[in-house]
Amino acid sequence: MNHSPRLTDEHDDLDRAFAAYFKKQVPSTWPALHYEPVASPSTLRTPSTQPSTGSMRSRVTLAASVAALVGLGLYISSGHRTPPANSSPVVSEPGLMKDSHADGKELMEKLPKSNPPTAPIP
């Protein structure tokens, strides 16, 4: 006669065996979650349409920098020179224009013909 096995009669024993088996499979220390709290640029898509404070500040700084560069470029390319504040006008001598290659007639006509070179006072 076949002896009735203990496992089928005693549920407690079976449960204990299963519990021992399954609990052995469970990690003894449950690992922490490994993920990236700060999203990479490719995955970060903020649902909000309002830019953040930091983003706005960066944009303003960038715009100011670009504006300053453009203004500086225009200033340099225009060739504008401001005369020194207390400098007296330079009276050019006619000899300075002798070798000039400028062909602007209007400009030449505006030259001070009425002011001939004065003779040195003896």
Next chain:
Amino acid sequence: MKPDRAAAPRRDEFEGLYQQYSREVWSVAYGRWMDADLAMDITQEAFTRLWRQMEAGEVIQNPRAWLIRVTRNLAEDNAKSAFRRNGTQSPELMNGVGSKEPQPLEKLEREETFEQIRALMEELPAGDREILTLRYAFDHDAPKIAEILNLQVTAVHMRLSRARKRLADRLTALGVQQIP
């Protein structure tokens, strides 16, 4: 510099979900593969995908159901890729083979019984293994298991009873009279 206030609650929420559901997710993955380390990898992957979804601004109404579904899909995908790598040999056959530590006789007998349980577990449907894992690894009762797996409580009772009887009969047939 001011901290990013918008991201902080979501991180807390996400880590809370991990604390709440990671063991259930692990149980489902383990029930599919019978490999604790692989189950943990799948668990981590499932939660990583959940994080990406939350980052993308998607509202997930039932995170537990979402995680269980994704975990089953990941386990299924892993089964396909593992078949490509290993052919018909399942990786879990090699579990525990590499232990170099000398073991006393009683422990060896116990390990042998555990290996028999593992082998018999593989004959059960994956759904039954999920139930057994939740029941015996984490001591969840039938109503809780039904809630986790979205099943009827009576169905859980029935499948649990059937799986236990089947395992007990098979262990007896293998000559296991009692657990060392």
